[in-house]
Amino acid sequence: MKIMLVAAEASGDALGAGLAQALRIRRPDVAFVGVGGPKMAVEGVDSPFDIAQLSILGWLEGLRAYGRVKARVADTVALAVRERPDAVVLIDSWGFTIRVAKALRGVLPDTPLIKYVGPQVWASRPGRAKTLANTVDHLLALYAFDAPWFEREGLTTTVVGSQALHVDMSRADPVAFRAARHIAPDAPLLLVMPGSRPSEIRLMTPVYEAAIGRLKAERPELEVVVAVAGTVVEDVTARVAAWPFRTHVVSEAAKYAAMKAATVALATSGTVSTELALAGAPMVIGYRFAPLSYAIMKPFFTGKYATLFNHAADQEIARELIQNDATPDKVVAEVGRLLDDPAARAALSARQTAALDLMGRGGGDPSALAAEAVLGVVMASQDERD
Incomplete structure (x- = not known):
């Protein structure tokens, strides 16, 4: 069996790697081809190009990158034609x-196409x-509230759950995290998670720098x-190095311990909000698009909230x-309020945790469920051809 996996950014790379592992457990003879990042490479997906060039958000950015995206689409299709996989997971x-x-x-x-997310x-x-x-x-689909939108259009949908709801934080040690960085156990700690796309870093880090400078001026004991x-990594590290106040920069490997150690988190909107809620970190969410992109996109926004657990709860938690x-x-106003009010932090953390249940926390392993669904589609396709 040959499965083609196609992911174009870091979050998809992680999903693809998890799916590959789960498929191999069920079908040790499976071979993988496709497009992905370093995590999928470990699982045997030899990508024909670096997916970092596809990390694009916003209409204006998309227009500028159109030629590059078109070329990479052609590369991906050529790979599929050459390899003739039994199914393609996008x-x-x-x-x-x-x-x-x-x-x-x-x-x-005749090749089955499966969209994952x-x-x-x-x-x-x-x-x-x-x-x-x-x-x-x-x-x-990742969430039960996704399915009806697609099923109404006749698309067969399997809800597999979100891997973000199954993150194992049992080994994340907030005490050791603080000690290793000489942060006092009772010092207020602001965790900043600026995003994973170059455009997010470019647009959000200046806002965060200006806000944190004021927060620290008002609270000299604040650790960041x-x-x-x-x-x-390189972009953020270089930007933060120029900030005029002390900042601890940590890699993804330490992020769960950092989440547990945080007094308050300031995060660019994305999957990270779910992980922060799992860690019990009260948070404020920020996001900016390039102004022209936002002006073009705004009429198409129909949801009330950007954060998934806010959407699931139908309220701005x-x-x-x-x-x-x-x-x-x-x-400054929102983060400062939480830093100064332990009761507000505790209440927010509890409400965030409760909202995770509405998103499906406690379900089966998403990678395993996704693998079963993919194999089911492949088997059904082969039966039809036979």
Whole structure:
């Protein structure tokens, strides 16, 4: 059996690696081809190009990168045509993977196409549900609230759950984390998670720097930790090195201990918000798009919240500071309020934790469920051909 896995950014790379492991347990004879990052490479996916060049967010950024994306789509399709996989799993990254899916449908019409993580149609552009249903054969959705949007369009959907809800933090030691960095056990600690895309780092770190400078001026005892995603290590490290106050920069390997050690977290919107809630860290969420991209995209936003557990609970549990609200003044006000109010922090942490149950915490292993679904699609396809 040969399965093609296609991921275009760090989060998809992690999902692809987990799926590959689960597939190999069930089918030791499986071979993998495709596109991915370092984690998928460990599992045997030899990517024909570096996926860092596909980490794009926003319409304007997408237009600028159009030629590059088109070339990488062609490379991916050529790989599929050469390898003739039994199925193709297209992981997250809507803009890239939907182009690959449409191209593959034309050249390999009998090859099953499986989308792993659908577009967030509950938040924006619900018409994408129909587009996906007309292009792929099966969807592996992360949350129960995703499924109805696609099933209404006739797309068979399996809810596998989110790996973010199954993160094992049992070995994350907040006491040792603080001690290793000479941070006092009772010192207030602000954990900053600036994002994993270059555009997020470019747009959010100046806001965070200005806000943190004021927070530290008002609270000299405040310790600041920046957890850096592997995709943007050099960029973030260089920017933070220029900040005019002491900051502890830590890698992804230490992020769970940092989350548990944090008094408050300041995070760029993304999957990390779910992990922070699992760690019990009260948080404030920020996000900015490039102004022109936001102006173009704003009419398509239909959801009330950007944060998944806020959406699941249908209320703003963690404060969201999006676009024009993502200012140093508002960051200082929201983060400062939590730093100064232990009762507010405890209440927020409890509400975040409760919202995770609405997202499906406690379900089966997502990678295992995804692997079973993929194998089911492959077997059904082979039976049809036979």
